[in-house]
Amino acid sequence: MIDPFAPPPEPAVVVGTGRLTLDVVVKSGDATIRAQAGGTCGNVLTNLACLGWLAYPLTDIGTDEPGRRYLADLRRWGVRLDLLETYSDQQTPIIVHQIRNGEHAFSSECPWCGGRLQYYEPVPLERVEQRLGRVPRADVFFFDRDSPGSLRLAHHCRQQAALVVYEPNYAGPESQLDEALAVADVLKYSRERLAGLADSRPIVGPSLVIETLGGDGLRYREWPSGTWQYLPAIPIPQVRDTGGSGDWCTAGFLHRLGRTFRTRTAEQVRDALRFGMALAAWNCAFDGARGGMYLVDRSTWQRDVRRLLSGEQFDPAAGAGPTTQLEAGLFCPHCQPESTARF
Numbered sequence: 001m002i003d004p005f006a007p008p009p010e011p012a013v014v015v016g017t018g019r020l021t022l023d024v025v026v027k028s029g030d031a032t033i034r035a036q037a038g039g040t041c042g043n044v045l046t047n048l049a050c051l052g053w054l055a056y057p058l059t060d061i062g063t064d065e066p067g068r069r070y071l072a073d074l075r076r077w078g079v080r081l082d083l084l085e086t087y088s089d090q091q092t093p094i095i096v097h098q099i100r101n102g103e104h105a106f107s108s109e110c111p112w113c114g115g116r117l118q119y120y121e122p123v124p125l126e127r128v129e130q131r132l133g134r135v136p137r138a139d140v141f142f143f144d145r146d147s148p149g150s151l152r153l154a155h156h157c158r159q160q161a162a163l164v165v166y167e168p169n170y171a172g173p174e175s176q177l178d179e180a181l182a183v184a185d186v187l188k189y190s191r192e193r194l195a196g197l198a199d200s201r202p203i204v205g206p207s208l209v210i211e212t213l214g215g216d217g218l219r220y221r222e223w224p225s226g227t228w229q230y231l232p233a234i235p236i237p238q239v240r241d242t243g244g245s246g247d248w249c250t251a252g253f254l255h256r257l258g259r260t261f262r263t264r265t266a267e268q269v270r271d272a273l274r275f276g277m278a279l280a281a282w283n284c285a286f287d288g289a290r291g292g293m294y295l296v297d298r299s300t301w302q303r304d305v306r307r308l309l310s311g312e313q314f315d316p317a318a319g320a321g322p323t324t325q326l327e328a329g330l331f332c333p334h335c336q337p338e339s340t341a342r343f
Contacts, residue, residue, distance in 0.1 A: 004256060004275040004309065005302050007052040012259060013136050014048050015083070015162070016041045017128075017153055018144035019120050020059040021093040022066045024328045025288050026111050028100040033111075035066070035328035036290060037073040038095065039120065040144040040167060043244050043289050047251035047279075049078045050293065056136060058083040058153060060123050066092040066331050073326060077293075083131055091118035094331055097243060099287050104243040115334030122147030138162040140258040142250075144169065146180035154183045163261045166206070167250060169193045181205040185261065187223075188212070190246055198223075208261075208269070210253075212246055215239075220273060231273055234281040234308050237315050244289025245280035252276030278308045285316040292316065294325040 023038030037046060045055040057079065061067040063086045070092055074081060094117040096107040108117050128149035141157035143150040144167045158164050166184035171177050171194055181187060187206040189197050191213050198209045203223055210220045217233040256272035257264060282305050286292035292301065295317070304316045 004252075004271075004278075004306070005051070008255065008259060012053045013056070013138045014045060014053050014140040014142060014254070014258070015056045015058065015135055015138040015153070015157055016045045016142035017058040017123060017150050018142070020057050020061075021095045021120050022070045022331065023095055023097055023289060024331050025097045025099065025291075025325070027287055033328040034288070034323070034325040035069050035073070035331065036288070036294075036325060037070050037079075038097075038244075038289055039093075040169070040247055041142060042074075043247035044142055044167075044250050044254075046074065046077050046079055046290065047248055048254060049080075050298075051251060051255045053255070054080055054136070056080045056083050056138075058123060058128065058131060058135070060085050060087060060090060060127065062086065062090045062092040062118075063088045064092055064333075065329050066094055069326055069329060069331075082134060082136075085127070085131075091333065093118045093120040095120075097288065099241055099243070102240060104241050110332040110334060113332060113335050115332055117332065123149045125149045125152055128152050132156055140165060140254055142167070142254075143180070146176040148176075151176065151179055151183065154180070158183055158185075163254075163258055165250070165254065171197060178204070186210065188250060190214070210273070212249065214242070217277065218249070218273065220269070229270075231270070231277065234274075234277050235313055236281050236285055236308070237313060238317075239284045240317065241287045241291070242284050245283045247289065248279040248283045249273075249276035252279040274309065275305075278305050281308050282316050286320070288325075291323070291325070292320070294323045295320040 018041035019039035020042040021039040023036050025034040045057050049055040098105040125148040137160050138157045141162045142165045164184045165186045166180050167188045182205040184206045186208045188210040209223045212218045217231045219228045219230045221228045253272045253276040256275050
């Protein structure tokens with residue numbers, strides 16, 4: 001039996017752009033506010049780095065305190081910073097994660113003063129063009145925002161034979177959804193945000209569509225000729241927080257199948273998705289999108305995910321801690337230092 005954590009053949013390269021933010025985690029009952037690199041794209045690439053991939057996010061951040069913490073967290077997990085640029089006249093985008101009694105809410109406002117925090121803005125097309133010569137030949141390109149810059153990068157990587165994976169969370173009238181689908185090999189989305197997307201409109205481009213169903217697992221189909229196949233969620237005794245679990249599912253799937261997708265078998269697709277779902281289940285035992293990474297060591301993490309894959313039911317968080325996650329520091333530009341001493 002193949003070890004799902006077996007390192008990929010060297011080198012395995014993923015390039016990504018999209019939502020990369022500093023996640024500020026405010027948890028009920030915890031007086032310390034924590035911070036980590038996040039956003040959908042940020043989580044997927046960081047997770048793949050932990051799985052042994054060379055992960056290159058293309059993004060822009062500020063030289064501010066949030067930016068420094070963002071970079072420190074990426075370095076900790078081995079994420080490559082070659083395509084990341086910092087600007088002194090730019091603020092680092094921040095998302096506040098409010099975790100209370102198993103509920104996970106997102107906000108762009110400071111939890112203390114209510115001031116508006118910097119929202120994520122895609123890297124402008126001209127800046128993407130300037131960096132194309134530095135983009136390594138990728139096995140996988142991941143994006144979650146359909147901006148002109150991300151579409152240009154998707155086409156660039158696909159021309160070099162990369163597997164292109166698109167994971168939108170919005171499909172409104174101002175989006176470039178059709179253009180993004182046309183360049184994608186894999187479409188993944190959640191029923192919570194885009195229920196029935198593949199049933200409600202023509203899907204031209206992807207050859208595999210994955211729809212996550214929350215606690216009901218996921219469904220997937222070869223497109224357009226296949227039929228929907230369902231996989232039940234992997235159970236754990238206590239779900240503390242589901243935030244970021246979809247990102248773990250994506251990373252696990254790509255780790256197993258990202259380099260051999262075009263010669264895939266039905267069994268390989270199923271096994272890759274099950275591995276992603278086991279990582280997602282493990283993540284649900286902890287607070288925060290990647291909270292468990294700061295509480296257990298690598299060998300414990302791998303052992304427990306294998307146990308979940310084998311059907312064993314247990315609490316991965318039992319005996320874990322204390323956290324080694326960064327404190328958030330002075331992340332709000334509107335607050336005065338004396339008013340944020342409790343940070």
